[in-house]
Amino acid sequence: xxxxxxxxxxxxxxxxxxxxxxxxxxxxxxxxxxxxxxxxxxxxxxxxxxxxxxxxxxxxxxxxxxxxxxxxxxxxxxxxxxxxxxxxxxxxxxxxxxxxxxxxxxxxxxxxxxxxxxxxxxxxxxxxxxxxxxxxxxxxxxxxxxxxxxxxxxxxxxxxxxxxxxxxxxxxxxxxxxxxxxxxxxxxxxxxxxxxxxxxxxxxxxxxxxxxxxxxxxxxxxxxxxxxxxxxxxxxxxxxxxxxxxxxxxxxxxxxxxxxxxxxxxxxxxxxxxxxxxxxxxxxxxxxxxxxxxxxxxxxxxxx
Numbered sequence: 001x002x003x004x005x006x007x008x009x010x011x012x013x014x015x016x017x018x019x020x021x022x023x024x025x026x027x028x029x030x031x032x033x034x035x036x037x038x039x040x041x042x043x044x045x046x047x048x049x050x051x052x053x054x055x056x057x058x059x060x061x062x063x064x065x066x067x068x069x070x071x072x073x074x075x076x077x078x079x080x081x082x083x084x085x086x087x088x089x090x091x092x093x094x095x096x097x098x099x100x101x102x103x104x105x106x107x108x109x110x111x112x113x114x115x116x117x118x119x120x121x122x123x124x125x126x127x128x129x130x131x132x133x134x135x136x137x138x139x140x141x142x143x144x145x146x147x148x149x150x151x152x153x154x155x156x157x158x159x160x161x162x163x164x165x166x167x168x169x170x171x172x173x174x175x176x177x178x179x180x181x182x183x184x185x186x187x188x189x190x191x192x193x194x195x196x197x198x199x200x201x202x203x204x205x206x207x208x209x210x211x212x213x214x215x216x217x218x219x220x221x222x223x224x225x226x227x228x229x230x231x232x233x234x235x236x237x238x239x240x241x242x243x244x245x246x247x248x249x250x251x252x253x254x255x256x257x258x259x260x261x262x263x264x265x266x267x268x269x270x271x272x273x274x275x276x277x278x279x280x281x282x283x284x285x286x287x288x289x290x291x292x293x294x295x296x297x298x299x300x301x302x303x304x
Contacts, residue, residue, distance in 0.1 A: 001032035001293055004077060004249035006242075006257035007043040009279060010036075010066060018286045020068035026286070032293035034069065035101075037077045037248040038110055041066075041117075043241065046130055048122040056120060063118035070111045076102040077248050080214065081190050087212045088187070091205055098212075100251035137240045144229050158230035166227065170220050170268055179219045180204045186218050210271075213250045217269050221247060224268050243269065250274055254292065 005013075013023070027033055044066065047059035078086065078100055086098050102110065117126070148155040161169045173179055184203040188194065194202075206215035221243050229235050242262055246269050249255035255266060258279040266276045277292055279285060 002035050002252040003254045004035045004252040006245050007040045008258045012285050014065040023286045024072045027293050030293040034074050035077050039244050060120050067114050067118050070114050076107050076110050080247050083214045155230045158227050174219045182219050182222045213271050217247050217250050221269050
């Protein structure tokens with residue numbers, strides 16, 4: 001069982017001083033393991049930018065703690081666009097399975113970054129990268145809102161989709177020309193040199209086959225983002241980052257988080273092969289992960 005942890009749970013493990021070696025060994029005995037998303041590394045690095053004199057110490061403590069898990073050999077999930085590329089290669093070579101984890105050499109690069117940040121080295125390059133990611137998310141949020149303001153017809157159409165019909169609408173819309181166009185946009189940004197006609201063919205082929213989980217997940221995430229903005233006139237500034245986590249976990253068995261609000265949409269993005277588990281803090285995080293891995297507590301795929 002591969003258990004992908006949201007950033008808030010890595011923080012929780014650190015705050016509870018859960019021994020990395022012990023929890024890793026305990027989960028391994030239950031045929032389970034934790035999976036680190038590189039998006040978590042990015043989010044934890046933002047701690048260096050937190051206002052207040054204790055920010056640097058907190059960030060270093062987090063990365064020193066995370067480094068122990070990395071040293072213990074936990075796997076790292078590929079970034080979303082790397083997963084998309086993997087699905088495209090699988091389609092091209094008629095491969096039935098996708099490897100969602102980073103190679104050994106790429107994992108070493110993540111280790112090096114974690115150890116660098118653990119030493120307190122938060123350089124201009126890292127700061128610039130974070131600033132670009134924050135700006136890109138804000139730009140996307142603003143442009144989405146402006147687009148719907150300019151297209152009241154589109155906004156009104158989205159508003160006709162009621163919550164109780166959202167799951168079915170997402171499923172149906174993903175398979176339409178609109179869904180293929182949304183996926184084509186992601187592919188084109190990843191491979192800008194590719195001819196648009198070829199990109200459209202890739203998008204249609206990926207969506208047509210359900211085993212390419214990320215392709216469909218990306219489309220459903222875009223559709224949900226549009227639908228939510230239409231119904232609430234705006235989206236939370238952290239919604240894109242949270243959806244990145246969910247999509248990074250799409251090939252894992254469990255997506256675990258302590259943010260109960262994510263239950264409103266995680267089920268729309270993930271397939272039934274990835275369950276969602278919400279940590280409520282009633283027991284220690286290590287105990288909760290153990291019961292999760294042993295099947296005593298069964299995660300359920302939930303939608304609001």
